[in-house]
Amino acid sequence: MFTAGAESLLRQAREIQDEELRKFSSRITSLLQNNDLGNETIDCLQRLFLIVSVTKYGRKLDSKFVELLQTVMCLPRCPQQVQVLCAAILREMSPCSSLTLSCDEIQDAKLLSLVSSVLLAQGNKKAEVSAVGQRVVKVLEGRLPEGQSSRHLLPLLSKIISLSPASLTEDQTNLVNKRMVDWLRYASVQQGVAQPSGGFFSSPRTRQPGPITEVDGAVSTDFFTVLSIGQCYTEDQWLNVQTFSMLREWLQSYGSDGANSPHSDDKSEVDGSVMSMVSATSTSSRLLPPKERLREKAFEYCQRLIEQSNRRALKKPDGDLQKACLIEAITIMDIICRQDSSYVYRTLSCLKILHGRISGDLAYARALLPIAQFFLNHSETAAVDSEAIYKHLFTRIPAQLFHSPVLAFEFIQFCRDNVRFCTENLSIFRQSFPNLFKLLAWNSPALISEFVDLLPALLGADTAIEILHLLLDLPCLAAALDIQLRSASTPISERAAWDPAAKPASCLEAFRHPLYRSMFQYLLRVEAAPRDSPERLVPLRQLLASMADCPRVVQAADTVPVLLHLFFSVVVEFADGPLVNQLVLVLLERSEQLYEIPAFKADVHRVLSSQLVLLCKRHPSLVVELSKELLEFAGTIGNIRNKEDIFTYVVWAIGEYMSLACDERCTVEQINKVFEVLEAMLFEMVPLRPSASIPTCSPRVITVLMAMLTKLATRSQDLIPRMSLFLSKMRAFFQSPAMISVYSEDSEEILARATELMNLLKMPSVAQFVLTPSVEVASPRFHRDTNVSLPLAMKMATRLLERGTGFVPG
Amino acid sequence: MVHAFLIHTLHTRSGDEAGLCRVLYSRVFGSERLDQLAEEPVPRDLEKERLGRKEQILAVARQVDSACKLLHQTSGRPASDFLIQLPDEPISLQDAPAGVFRLPPGDPFCENKTVLWLGVLSLGFALVCDPHENLMLAENTLRLMVKCLLEHLKLLSQGSDVVLKADKTEIILSKFLPHGQLLFLNDQFVQVLEKELSACLSK
Numbered sequence A: 001m002f003t004a005g006a007e008s009l010l011r012q013a014r015e016i017q018d019e020e021l022r023k024f025s026s027r028i029t030s031l032l033q034n035n036d037l038g039n040e041t042i043d044c045l046q047r048l049f050l051i052v053s054v055t056k057y058g059r060k061l062d063s064k065f066v067e068l069l070q071t072v073m074c075l076p077r078c079p080q081q082v083q084v085l086c087a088a089i090l091r092e093m094s095p096c097s098s099l100t101l102s103c104d105e106i107q108d109a110k111l112l113s114l115v116s117s118v119l120l121a122q123g124n125k126k127a128e129v130s131a132v133g134q135r136v137v138k139v140l141e142g143r144l145p146e147g148q149s150s151r152h153l154l155p156l157l158s159k160i161i162s163l164s165p166a167s168l169t170e171d172q173t174n175l176v177n178k179r180m181v182d183w184l185r186y187a188s189v190q191q192g193v194a195q196p197s198g199g200f201f202s203s204p205r206t207r208q209p210g211p212i213t214e215v216d217g218a219v220s221t222d223f224f225t226v227l228s229i230g231q232c233y234t235e236d237q238w239l240n241v242q243t244f245s246m247l248r249e250w251l252q253s254y255g256s257d258g259a260n261s262p263h264s265d266d267k268s269e270v271d272g273s274v275m276s277m278v279s280a281t282s283t284s285s286r287l288l289p290p291k292e293r294l295r296e297k298a299f300e301y302c303q304r305l306i307e308q309s310n311r312r313a314l315k316k317p318d319g320d321l322q323k324a325c326l327i328e329a330i331t332i333m334d335i336i337c338r339q340d341s342s343y344v345y346r347t348l349s350c351l352k353i354l355h356g357r358i359s360g361d362l363a364y365a366r367a368l369l370p371i372a373q374f375f376l377n378h379s380e381t382a383a384v385d386s387e388a389i390y391k392h393l394f395t396r397i398p399a400q401l402f403h404s405p406v407l408a409f410e411f412i413q414f415c416r417d418n419v420r421f422c423t424e425n426l427s428i429f430r431q432s433f434p435n436l437f438k439l440l441a442w443n444s445p446a447l448i449s450e451f452v453d454l455l456p457a458l459l460g461a462d463t464a465i466e467i468l469h470l471l472l473d474l475p476c477l478a479a480a481l482d483i484q485l486r487s488a489s490t491p492i493s494e495r496a497a498w499d500p501a502a503k504p505a506s507c508l509e510a511f512r513h514p515l516y517r518s519m520f521q522y523l524l525r526v527e528a529a530p531r532d533s534p535e536r537l538v539p540l541r542q543l544l545a546s547m548a549d550c551p552r553v554v555q556a557a558d559t560v561p562v563l564l565h566l567f568f569s570v571v572v573e574f575a576d577g578p579l580v581n582q583l584v585l586v587l588l589e590r591s592e593q594l595y596e597i598p599a600f601k602a603d604v605h606r607v608l609s610s611q612l613v614l615l616c617k618r619h620p621s622l623v624v625e626l627s628k629e630l631l632e633f634a635g636t637i638g639n640i641r642n643k644e645d646i647f648t649y650v651v652w653a654i655g656e657y658m659s660l661a662c663d664e665r666c667t668v669e670q671i672n673k674v675f676e677v678l679e680a681m682l683f684e685m686v687p688l689r690p691s692a693s694i695p696t697c698s699p700r701v702i703t704v705l706m707a708m709l710t711k712l713a714t715r716s717q718d719l720i721p722r723m724s725l726f727l728s729k730m731r732a733f734f735q736s737p738a739m740i741s742v743y744s745e746d747s748e749e750i751l752a753r754a755t756e757l758m759n760l761l762k763m764p765s766v767a768q769f770v771l772t773p774s775v776e777v778a779s780p781r782f783h784r785d786t787n788v789s790l791p792l793a794m795k796m797a798t799r800l801l802e803r804g805t806g807f808v809p810g
Numbered sequence B: 001m002v003h004a005f006l007i008h009t010l011h012t013r014s015g016d017e018a019g020l021c022r023v024l025y026s027r028v029f030g031s032e033r034l035d036q037l038a039e040e041p042v043p044r045d046l047e048k049e050r051l052g053r054k055e056q057i058l059a060v061a062r063q064v065d066s067a068c069k070l071l072h073q074t075s076g077r078p079a080s081d082f083l084i085q086l087p088d089e090p091i092s093l094q095d096a097p098a099g100v101f102r103l104p105p106g107d108p109f110c111e112n113k114t115v116l117w118l119g120v121l122s123l124g125f126a127l128v129c130d131p132h133e134n135l136m137l138a139e140n141t142l143r144l145m146v147k148c149l150l151e152h153l154k155l156l157s158q159g160s161d162v163v164l165k166a167d168k169t170e171i172i173l174s175k176f177l178p179h180g181q182l183l184f185l186n187d188q189f190v191q192v193l194e195k196e197l198s199a200c201l202s203k
Helices: A004-015 A018-033 A039-054 A063-073 A080-092 A109-120 A128-141 A154-163 A170-185 A235-254 A282-287 A290-308 A316-339 A341-358 A362-382 A387-401 A405-417 A419-425 A427-431 A433-442 A444-458 A464-472 A474-489 A507-512 A514-523 A534-547 A551-574 A577-590 A598-618 A627-634 A638-642 A644-657 A668-685 A699-715 A719-735 A737-743 A745-761 A764-771 A786-807 B014-018 B043-075 B135-152 B166-176 B187-202
Strands: B002-009 B023-028 B098-103 B113-120 B123-129
Touching (some): A004 A039, A018 A039, A018 A063, A039 A080, A039 B166, A080 B166, A109 A128, A109 A154, A154 A235, A170 A235, A170 A290, A235 A290, A235 A316, A290 A316, A290 A341, A316 A341, A316 A362, A316 B187, A341 A362, A362 A387, A362 A405, A387 A427, A387 A433, A405 A419, A405 A433, A405 B098, A405 B135, A419 A427, A419 A444, A433 A474, A433 A551, A444 A551, A444 B043, A444 B098, A464 A474, A464 A551, A464 A577, A474 A507, A474 A514, A474 A534, A474 A551, A507 A514, A507 A534, A514 A534, A551 A577, A551 B043, A577 A598, A577 A644, A598 A644, A627 A644, A627 A668, A638 A644, A668 A719, A699 A719, A699 A745, A699 A764, A719 A737, A719 A745, A737 A745, A745 A764, B002 B043, B002 B135, B023 B043, B023 B166, B043 B098, B043 B123, B113 B135, B123 B135, B135 B166, B135 B187, B166 B187
Antiparallel strands (some): B002 B023, B098 B113, B113 B123
């Protein structure tokens, strides 16, 4: 693996000095110039490669040396290891200005492939991509010398078109189209002949090769594809595999009509009146131009693959390949239909049958995504109802396969790629947010950034409250999913018979316990259930608290604060008054009912309290409308200790927005009542009567309470004398040695604040102005207001006129 | 198409926190920057391009390292479980930690990329794929290549390393991932390629 020896090798390679490197290069030079291409040279080249590749900053090699490497690489009988190492070294040095390689004269396919890999690493500064492309097509056009194979060239061609589709001319693409048709459709259906191993005892007559077979062993009755099995393969069968491997890229780059529009992801924009239900049949296909002919053959190939994927493979790797082929075939058919809508009907019927076949088989679940994508792209043009397909996808797959990381990833990518379509046309998308959250809860680190993009699409006035509850319960969801998985893997015989009256001994037992089963079912629901009340989860949350140190649960909990923040920033944009009120109530209620991880609770409280501010700023009247609930919250002494953040902000909100200016319904009686409750709270925290114990709480809470009470007092002036008295008692109290010892420096701050407020209250109208400024004063724009700005303007003018030139410095 | 393949160190034990993630081998297929220049490029710009490329690969390696660490945490097995391997036992890649994540444009590659990774003991193997690549095929190919690399580079034997074996790595890559092209190879094709590989590498 990675040993200490390797570590020291790497360090040595990094630390080698330029002088040493020069000496080393000259040693290699002498070896190469003597045509010594044996083990010692190979060893040196390996070391040189390590030296050149191990550092971030490039190493300088003499340009003559670079030239020598290039020459050696192209030598006709150079051993493969030397060739490969030279190419690797040259690539590591790229982009390199001293490179003089060119592919123009190369006939050997293998060498062309190797040289091109170096050229492509240069970054196309001298149009290398185009040059290589031209050369490759030229070689493919001509007849290759004996013993050589085009199969080294197709992957190179594929790379070129992925880098720069414009490198090939239309004639060249037509030529390749024609060749690809041959390779795809007309490869030999007999097995290849194994090279005779030679030797004294081998028979000169080789056995006749048999026909190729399917993956399940049956003899093949149709054309050769990547799912055809033989003991040994012929050249054209190799080309068949390579052609299919690059087919998708090729069709995307060159398959569409009109100007080159590579990688266009637009849905098919077809004029409905030109729809033809009868597509070109095979007999007339010879008359089609090369591009259309390739399309036809590609379509047939894909259909055959779909059919071949129905067979039961004898070997597991072949089974895996079948699934990959299925996915590729559907994707290619999708591309073909986008380029020529006459294929849509044939594809639709084929895919509907396929969907029926694989929808029940979890092993093929990943193929359901490209099928859904196809229907998404084309069902409109074909006026076909694909609701059932989407419903199956969104309700079944995440619930059953949340634990497969790659499927979860692909599923979320599907949602992200089609988010606009899903939000506008698929109600099932938003309704299945509980299922989508399962994917996040299980795979939080990998999917959190994807979810940040997806969450806004799921939020609406109908789903917001339920999503908030589920977000706050994300760690519970992770725990429940874990139990669900474990329960599914325990054999039925091991599941203990329970006594309905007894409490379950473990979470696993609770999963099937009648008391908890419906709660689990609610938490693990697949669709939104707005009428169900999340309060029923309280006992379940307590039960699941035993899993609080399970890493997956902790990882899920870590994602909640950032998503909460995002949630509120999105919801506040579209929420109306009633929804905002509901949100605040949920906020207050859930601050109590959170999953028992201390760090999680602290983070959530912090986010919720800052969001409360946001909501109040948007809808100041909510304070008056929810005064009862807010007051109940603020009047509960326990809240100061457990939820200090939220308590502080609730008190602040009450003080700030409980005024006539914010809501006309605010009455003096309300203000008086609120005052009384908050005053009582402050009394509790700061006992002004001598008592045995002095409870401590955060100085911030004390100062906020004082400030808010003073604010309220300025709005209901009868309260002013009462408040002044209270404040003077506070001052006296905080000057006492007992309090100073408890609060140390903070007591000075509290004292200062109390004094300030007292002084303000001596001038009631000023106090009102300072503590409850009206909107115009609170955000002054002196330069805009004509009344206020006039004196300023006059002053400025006077100074300019009076001082004259002396005013301007210098 | 696959944009890059890399092999790097993984730190699965908490004691390895101080160790840096090292890229032991990387191969980028083609270049990201494809602007044709009118005049001769300045050597410093070429250096910067190379440096950028190296740093992109290092960024991927670091992300795979942390993704693997997080996955190890959730598996609940002690980290030491992953580091003991009996010499003659064939390693099963079915249970090897693996995952996938997306790299948004600009961070670190110019365009969207998907990274598929596989961890075997203290080495990580990653494929940087283009978006919308056939991930099922990519997964199969990655497992196949890792199996070949483990076998031909004898990575599981005591004291064996992946450094100083770049020629073998390159040859294996050229068979199964030529120029970054993922191939639809059924088991028989794979066996033929493996035979060719053994012939090449034993010379």
